[in-house]
Amino acid sequence: MDFKPCVTIRKEWDIVGARQLGRKHAKELGFGTVDQARIATAISELARNIYLYARTGTICFEVIDELDKKGLKIVAKDNGPGIRDISQVMQDGYSTSGGLGAGLPGVKRLMDFFEIRSDSEKGTEIEAIKWLR
Amino acid sequence: MEQMKLDLNNYRNLLKEYLLTKNETVLYQAEQLSKMSVQHSISPEEIINVHIEALKDLHPELPQEVTDSLDFLLEAMISYGLALQEFQFLRQKQFELESEISVAARMQETLLSTVHPSVKGLDIGAISVPANQMNGDYYHFVTDKDGSLGIALADVIGKGIPAALAMSMIKYSMDSFPDNQREPSLILENLNRVVERNVDPSMFITMFYGLYNPEDETFSFASAGHEPGFYYHASEDRFEEIHARGLVLGATHNATYQQCIQKINKGDCIILLTDGVTECRVGDRFVEREEVRQVIKDYIHLPAQNAVDKVYKYFERLQEFHLRDDFTLIIIKKEV
Structure with missing residues (x-):
């Protein structure tokens, strides 16, 4: 499969680019309209976090094609200041940008798998997968 | 979320029927479907998706703009779906918190329970009702072999869990x-x-302590900034305020408390209360102490427990069954 894996996030406009690329992969994999929209929303949230809190970072895509399941993996990576209290940002209703947007708990709900690692020196890395049903 | 899939066939049939008949019955069925969807956490975008599919089945010739615009609508609904899930999660969490608090409230009742003692020559009535689940008022009776009775009554400024x-x-x-x-x-x-040593300086506790001595039929008492109670002189049918000087607990390290003594005659009453009684609110208005005294007077001839219950019922009704503050009232009547 022709696969461009990553989008660099530097300005708000790049969020759209990441959405577009993610949706293209999702469509090719055979995701329906609802899941495409959910994946795009998750990408938006991840890319916005990078843009707002880390300034720059990347959103990368990976198609998972195993014997029994197929899916799309999104990896958001930045070298920003890191998240000091992960359990706080994973709480519903917590959002430093004023309650707008779904935040990380929203991403977790939109996707099937969610994992976050954060470090004040290395920045933040989030992996999220949506499985094709 | 997937176990109860919105049934495409069902939706398509309803939609088809509605387009043909514009029938209210079908709309009622759509309402039922909508309720069921919320119950099963089906998000709005899924309903729109089913709608798009059903519409395409029924009208394959629909203009591209229409189907595209519905895709656009679907995208615009995504955040509402997330909000629905968040709402359901938070409601569940609230339910858990409430049941945790009610366990704590039951535990508090057990921990702070006090036996209403029977003391020869005294008729004792007491009621304490929290505004929320947990009570920030507290009263306690201490009896001794010699027939004396100690009465403690305290009120934390504030209510709820910290007060409790x-x-x-x-x-x-x-x-x-x-x-x-x-x-x-x-x-x-x-x-x-x-x-003073253990509690945050922003938290104040007022307290009254009284001791009835049966030998010389006196009541000695001290108060730490507590709402003054009333002394009822039966022979004159007259109320007097029970005053004793003293700062609230915890304000300074070496506070001292004035102790006063009152001779008790037959039929006299000691009435102790917290500011939940005197600061009953009716609309924007606080009840006056004078009014409280009048209500107590109306019931003072009754047995003590009966009287406190009646006074409570009166103020509960006055505040439309919604207490603003924890309410505690004690009446001790000298019988012989």
């Missing part, structure tokens, strides 16, 4: 004092030190 926690501390400190320490002013001085 502070009250447990008061109760257990009092339990740890030696039995021979019964002088009201000394008890308050000791409690003041405990509170």
Whole structure:
């Protein structure tokens, strides 16, 4: 499969680019309209976090094609200041940008798998997968 | 979320029927479907998706703009779906918190329970009702072999859980004092030190301690900034305020408390209360102490427990069954 894996996030406009690329992969994999929209929303949230809190970072895509399941993996990576209290940002209703947007708990709900690692020196890395049903 | 898939066939049939008949019955069925979807956490975008599919089945010739615009609508609904899930999660969490608090409230009731003693020659009535689940008022009776009766009544400024926690501390400190320490002013001085050392300076506790001595039929008392009670002189049918000087508990390290003494005659009553009684709110207006006194007077001829219950019922009704503050009222009547 022709696969461009990553989008660099530097300005708000790049969020759209990441959405577009993610949706293209999702469509090719055979995701329906609802899941495409959910994946795009998750990408938006991840890319916005990078843009707002880390300034720059990347959103990368990976198609998972195993014997029994197929899916799309999104990896958001930045070298920003890191998240000091992960359990706080994973709480519903917590959002430093004023309650707008779904935040990380929203991403977790939109996707099937969610994992976050954060470090004040290395920045933040989030992996999220949506499985094709 | 997937187990109860919105049934495409069902939706398509309803939609088809509606387009043909514009029938209210079908709309009613759509309403049922909508309720069921919320119950099963089906998000709005899924319903729109089913709608798009059904519409395409029924009208394959629809203009591209229409189907595209519905895709656009679907995208615009995504955040509402997330909000629905968040709402359901938070409701579940609230339910859990509430049941945790009710367990704590039951535990508090057990911890702080006090036996209404029967003391020869006295008729005792007491009621304490929290505004929320947990009570920030506290009263306790201490009896002794010689027939004396100690009465503690305390009120934490504020209510709810922090107030209730502070009250447990008061109760257990009092339990740890030696039995021979019964002088009201000394008890308050000791409690003041405990509170000053252990409680956040922003939290204040007011307290009244009284001791009835059957031998000389006197009531000695001290108050740490507590709402003044009333003394009822039966022979003159007259109320007098029970005053004693003293700072609220925890304000300074070495507070001292004035101790007063009152001779009690037959038929006289000691009425102790917290500011939940005197600060009953009716609309924007606080009830006046004068009004409280009048209501108590109306019921003072009744047996003590009956009287406090009646006074409580009166103010509960006055405040439309919604207490603003914890409410505690004690009446002690000298019978012989």
